[in-house]
Amino acid sequence: MVAERPDTSPQSSDDAADDGEITGRRTRPRAGSSADEAFSVETVVTEERGRWVVDIIVVFADGVVRKRIDSHPTKARAELSARMIKRAAERDIRGPRNG
Known part of the structure; x- marks a missing residue:
């Protein structure tokens, strides 16, 4: 016997407009998180066990994370990934980036 599922769209969220149009999903910081207080973001590419790994470093008022x-087979691919990740993360940082 198969249990019936409610008729819901996999794209539905609580951000949907009244007319059924989806406005998009928004990420929300956890309670007690300092996610809104990030000062800077950096990405680092290093070699580890024959692969190139990408780390992200985020500086907050209360510490560094x-x-x-991810890891990549080539340095070029890892550097490309690091640049894209850094640009995307910088969009969320408020204030001037260079001072």
Whole structure:
């Protein structure tokens, strides 16, 4: 016997407009998070066990967070990924980037 699922769209969210149009999903910081207070972001490419890895470093008022993003077979591909990740992360940082 198969349980019936409610008739919902996989794209539905609580951000949908009243007329059924989807306005897009928004990310929200967790309660107690300092996500809105990021000062800078950097990406680092290093070689590790024959592969090139991309780490992101985010500086907050209360500390620094470093996370591994992915590993790539070539340095060129890792550097391309690092540039794209950094540009996307910089969009969310408020204030002047260079001072």
